[in-house]
Amino acid sequence: MAVPRSRVLDLMKRQCYVFRTTYNPERLRMGTRILRERLKGTAVAEYYPPRIGTIKQLRSLYPQYEIEDEKEEEWLEHMQIARSRGKQPPKKKRTAAESKRFTKKK
Amino acid sequence: MSQFRAKKLDIGCFINIRNIRDHTKRKVFAANEPEVQALRYIVRNTTFPQRVRAQAQLQLSQMHCYTRFTQIKNRCIMGGRGRGILSDFRMGRYQFRINALAGNLPGVKKASW
Numbered sequence: 001m002a003v004p005r006s007r008v009l010d011l012m013k014r015q016c017y018v019f020r021t022t023y024n025p026e027r028l029r030m031g032t033r034i035l036r037e038r039l040k041g042t043a044v045a046e047y048y049p050p051r052i053g054t055i056k057q058l059r060s061l062y063p064q065y066e067i068e069d070e071k072e073e074e075w076l077e078h079m080q081i082a083r084s085r086g087k088q089p090p091k092k093k094r095t096a097a098e099s100k101r102f103t104k105k106k
Numbered sequence: 107m108s109q110f111r112a113k114k115l116d117i118g119c120f121i122n123i124r125n126i127r128d129h130t131k132r133k134v135f136a137a138n139e140p141e142v143q144a145l146r147y148i149v150r151n152t153t154f155p156q157r158v159r160a161q162a163q164l165q166l167s168q169m170h171c172y173t174r175f176t177q178i179k180n181r182c183i184m185g186g187r188g189r190g191i192l193s194d195f196r197m198g199r200y201q202f203r204i205n206a207l208a209g210n211l212p213g214v215k216k217a218s219w
Binding site for chain 2 (some may be wrong): 053
């Protein structure tokens with residue numbers, strides 16, 4: 001015995017209500033497939049491991065401890081030595097007259 | 107496109123420009139994903155008026171290329187290689203071999219029978 005179409009549609013409607021899907025008896029393309037897709041952005045963005053354990057992070061995490069940055073100190077020492085040898089970067093020109101002094105054509 | 111790049115280095119693996127670029131693309135993709143999906147829904151929904159769908163399609167095609175998933179490529183986190191990546195371990199085949207033999211990958215064992 002064939003079941004009338006209206007009964008089947010009723011059943012479909014109930015089914016959609018229960019399972020929270022879109023009631024679409026004409027089978028129109030409504031793009032609900034895209035709404036059903038999961039967002040993968042966060043998983044995708046976590047591919048590369050984050051940068052952790054930098055001196056700055058450690059200092060902000062443990063302000064009670066004195067944390068040395070060996071590289072920075074080495075650099076500062078190097079700069080100190082360079083300065084003592086007269087190899088420091090030139091002074092910043094403050095006025096237009098000063099900055100023009102060395103640009104003249106000879 | 108450097109306008110999206112983090113001002114400070116924020117990845118702790120092997121670093122070269124391609125890895126940094128790919129990381130930037132991933133972040134841009136994650137930030138724009140809801141918008142892209144919404145536009146794709148409008149485009150695919152045949153019950154919307156044709157004009158709306160065409161506008162959505164135009165908008166989608168005019169978004170920056172970094173917002174597309176196809177731009178993203180898995181790269182080796184140990185050596186930066188772009189080919190021959192085992193995506194479960196995020197490593198190139200040779201780095202995978204070296205690390206597996208050194209015992210750095212839990213549960214990975216050389217097969218022999």
